[in-house]
Amino acid sequence: MGRFLKKEGHKDFLGRLKEHAELIAPVTRDLTRFEVIKDINDINLKGKNPFFPIKKYFLPNQENLLHIRKGLTKAVKEHSDKRIIFGARLCDINALSVLDKLFLNSDYPDQSYKQRRENTIIVGVNCITPPSEYCFCGSMDLKKESYDLLLHENENDYYIDVLTKKGEELVKYLPEEESDFPLPRTDKKLEEKNLELYFDNQYWENDSNLCVSCQRCTTLCPSCFCFDVHDSVNSATKNGERIRTIDSCHSKDFTQVAGGHVFRDTRLKRYRHRVLHKIQFFKEKFGRSMCTGCGRCIEYCHSKIDFVKTINENFT
């Protein structure tokens, strides 16, 4: 079931969100990015998808896993801050489904991630027209999932798709009506190919020769969150933290083992590993692509390396 919101009720709706919890939404300054909203008039849904995806609200770039006190470990406290993220698009939202598979894995659920997921309400917006020519989500089998509410803009109103009770609470003042909405369509599309056949393809190397290992691709990807774990303590007091920091499979020491050996010792191997993980390995294991087609890793790549183009045009 869904609800309808009249265009003129839009501000009132945002005001209600802001009153309910800390509101985070896209704001355009030098770049468009998600930030905590003080004035709802700052929110900008037009234009580009925010530069940084929403993953940072669930998996900060750096976070304490454990406190270290006098050489002993101590649990970190619960994350209980409630927030609403407004204006995320389906690529970033579907990327949460990907991260859920890893971080809510039933054998090893990650507490901090779980708490933040539970404490955050996602009010997404559907893309009528893709915000960038690099978007190819239209070919990535996105699902209507992992949000609480999703706004689809019609000519005179918004249809609000309601998936959860938490979402329902926020819109129950609006008229209820069943409706439907189309998923975003994109001109750019990733063709489905059996990539195993192209493992030794020359084009991996051609692409990776342009790579400078800047790691923008993995930093900006909404579903990439490989990390490193290390301890940081004050040598005098022995107090400090066991810290997780975002890492990248594009860094050379990512596969280094004790003793110094590096398994993926070339840019070719690292680039190919990233792309295959995003669109093949994860899918084999979890039944969905890890890549949601947001296009950021292409648009903002230092060398504009376009794996979609390579796969479509050169793997024949």
Add this chain to the structure above:
Amino acid sequence: MIYEAKKYKIKDVWPETSDNFLFKIKTRINPQPGQFVEVSIPGIGEAPISGASYNKHELDLNVRVVGNVTNALINLKKGDKVHLRGPYGHGYPMGDFKGQDLILIGGGCGVAPLRGIIEFIDKHRMDYGEIHLFFGFRTPEDVLFKEEMDKWSSKYHLNLSVDKTEGSNPFNCPVGFVTEILKKAELPTHNSVIMICGPPIMMDKTIVILESKGFNDKQIWVSLERHMKCSNGKCGHCMVNGKYVCIDGPVFRYDEVKGIDE
């Protein structure tokens, strides 16, 4: 909390070689053969280390000095504490091997996890047929578990070898790569299972020899090495061609990982 490590007492610790130390830790953490634990000293960091024993009350870990954490570990003494979490990963499916002959092939500190299998076999001796051990070390000084070699050779078919000697050969063992010893050995190719643990080149060479002897890939089990940072399938550090060494492995049947490249 999945990252929480608990502290345990070191019951004993001694040097096995100049850069390998055996730690006996009082804990109920009992990795199945092939599984590993994350060992840590808060403030220094964590390191994944395979279990080298099979015992419900104490855990043996062979610590090879290769990095920050292991360097700090060897400064600990009997009575000190270490932090552990685990066990992690899939070990050898020992239950499936019942009734078969077992061939264990280890190189260097790869012999440590095989020691865990031997202790398992000791406790379940009736379940298995002949046991063949092929253990290769660089020099006689590098031989691990020296004290136990006699015991093992009395119970099992032990083939100990060293790559070279710089003087005496106290074990009176063949000198040459373990792969050379293996080449000459008579081995049961039927109803047998092979478990290999050692450096990548040694494993590759070993498999070539085994295949030429008529073993098939489904009889061979290998243990892969990666730097496991999380050990719970999240950090990505251990991934090889879509497989997580930490949770899908570290032990794999060879046909599952054969020919994989990264």
